[in-house]
Amino acid sequence: MIDTIPGLLDAAAGEFGERTFLRVGKVTRTYAETRTAAATMAGALAGRGCRPGDRVAVMADNRIEVVDLILGCAWLGAVLVPLNTGLRGAGLREVLRGAEPQFLLAEEEVVERVVAAGFQGELWVVGGDDVPAPGVSHARPAAQVRPDDTAFVLFTSGTTGTARGVRCPHAQTVWWGRNVADSLRLTSDDVLYTCLPLFHTNALNTLAHAMAVGASCVIGERFSAARHWERVAEAGATVVYLLGAMVPMLVAQPPSPADRAHRAWRGLSPATPGTAWEPFRDRFGVTLVDGFGSTETNLVIGSTPEDQRPGYLGTVREGFAARVVDDGLHPVPDGFPGELVVRSTRELAFSTGYLGEPRPAPDAWRRTGDRVIREPDGWFRFVDRIKDVIRRRGENVSSQEVESAVRSHPAVADAAAFPVPSELAEDEVMVAVVPGPGHLLDPRDLARHCAGELPAFAVPRYIDAVLELPLTATGKVRKAVLRERGVTATTWDREASDPGPRSLPV
Missing domain, CATH: 3.30.300.30 (ANL, C-terminal domain)
Known part of the structure; x- marks a missing residue:
């Protein structure tokens, strides 16, 4: 069974070779071209001294260079560390100290911040002549990475405390692809559009969602409520990716001919407010699919376009388990709130823990910090973050x-x-x-x-x-x-x- 990112890309290129896989800005690539780009990017990285297991950080907006780095590092067996472009000062120093990257690709406008934060490795500036790029070196065979090898270190958002680096193995990304593709009912005819940043697990894993079924993936600019539907139409998208906070922002926009001048009819939108679900569908013609997944886990709870309950996360997906517990981690009855804890029966569908900490046992229950209610019929409703x-x-x-x-x-x-x-x-x-x-x-x-x-x-x-x-x-x-x-x-x-x-x- 395919359980690494190079394996997933290679299989997709073999089956869907001449289909369009990727569009980022003015760059369009087929599956076969993307495999070649990954292999030659791996060669370019190796030519700069990057070895399997080395950590390569990136602090840049959504652009083709970032996608090349994502796939090139995976092909080489290096570990990608995507960093929030808003980081600065103590927060940036903290994640650099935690991740210890040997290489870093940065937008020109963040270089000063990176240097001030004490980065000591090899620094590449987007647009510079020294930046490794696909097509300028010999292609390398895919590294013999294992499913449990770390593909990414993703730092949690840190909205309520210190950001923590999550070790995300290759197999976790592959499972993200399969699980979300199933939840959204994706096919090879779909065009996926995301404007979420590539340092976030949602956007990063969109590449795997597409590869799982041979769909196309369009990586857009940063979210704009005023221009969102125009960009969705330009992409020819059938599927959109949002976060719950974006839904009220779009509904609040003045009515526009662009509201329905697109092909999208479903979207992944975790934490969508229940009261906004029907107004959103009625106005924009898009059915939103909710669910629970986190950087540390996978799509454990979810719904499908045809099986919806506004305001609810969904039901437990195949291969996972979920409980609602009290402060002592004892199960609470259906209909009562408690903390959601989750477990995977799919090997390596979850992260392998946090930087600097031991790996959790494969069958361990993971605490989520989310307060939820499980209804008697198995549907879960999000109540709050426990800290909120x-x-x-x-x-x-x-x-x-x-x-x-x-x-x-x-x-x-x-x-x-x-x-x-x-x-x-x-x-x-x-x-x-x-x-x-x-x-x-x-x-x-x-x-x-x-x-x-x-x-x-x-x-x-x-x-x-x-x-x-x-x-x-x-x-x-x-x-x-x-x-x-x-x-x-x-x-x-x-x-x-x-x-x-x-x-x-x-």
């Missing part, structure tokens, strides 16, 4: 449920709920709200609306209007930034003797 749960007067408040209620107000485009300190101990509920186009935010009206949608203890006390939410490069809300800012002079307070104006400044 708000504790107010003895009650646990789900930030996601608060956000869902706030977003259902017609004047709201997007929202983020988070805890702020209470004078009574524990937390108060605060929301940062992005008003929809042409709307002023009336906090009194929004609070009344929430009172009709939420239990009294979950209704936000504090409301702020903001132009946009602080996001990571992968579209996750940086709640640490919102918590640090907290209550300001312009924040509306529902419990104040004089709550303030009827509309909030943005």
Whole structure:
């Protein structure tokens, strides 16, 4: 059975040789051409002294050079370390110290940051004459990599704490390809479009999704809500890749002829707000498929285009197991919230652990940090990240449920709920709200609306209007930034003797 990235690419090139596999910017390649590019890129890397097992970091936007490095390193047996392009200062120093790459490819605008962070290896600048490139050296045979050899070290987003380097073996990427291809019902006629960054597991593994069935893959520029559907149409895409936070942003855009002027009819969109699922499908004609998967695991829980339940992750996929447990890791009954723990019965479908830590046992249960509910019929519903749960007067408040209620107000485009300190101990509920186009935010009206949608203890006390939410490069809300800012002079307070104006400044 194929269980390495070179094996997957070689098999796909053998079966789908002249089919278009890849489009990045102005570059288009068939499967056969991509295999040749990987083999010659491996030769170019070897010519620069890179050996199997060496770590090669990359800090660049979505571009063909990054794809060449991904596949060339895999072909050679080197380990790719994709770095978030937003990293700087202490955060960048930390990941470089943890990964210890011998080589690094960087965009010109981040070179100064990389040098300041103390990188001591060989530095290549995108566009420079010294950058290894396919087609300029002799092709190398694919390295004899093992399924458990590390293909990538991916750093977790670090939105709630220190980023950790995850060791992702070759076999994990191959399983990602098979599992997502099955969930999305992909075929060789599909064109996949992603604008997510290639340093994120979602976009990185899109290449494997395509290779699993012989589909085409279009790697786009950074996400733009205003231009998204135009780019989807230009790509000729039948499948789109989003993150849940992007869905309300697209729905909030003014109606446009581009909304339906495309071929896409399904998309992978983890953590899609339940209230946005039907409006999204009705407006854009795209059925969103949710699921649970993480950098450390795989698509453990998921749904399919034909089997949907808005607001739910799905059911456990073949080859995996999932439980909901309490703080003592004891199973909780269906219908009650707890932490999701997962296990794989597919060999090497999960990561081999974190840098600097021992490998987990192959059949070990993995903690996820996600608070979920399992329904009696086996469907899982996401409640919150455990670190994002708000504790107010003895009650646990789900930030996601608060956000869902706030977003259902017609004047709201997007929202983020988070805890702020209470004078009574524990937390108060605060929301940062992005008003929809042409709307002023009336906090009194929004609070009344929430009172009709939420239990009294979950209704936000504090409301702020903001132009946009602080996001990571992968579209996750940086709640640490919102918590640090907290209550300001312009924040509306529902419990104040004089709550303030009827509309909030943005």
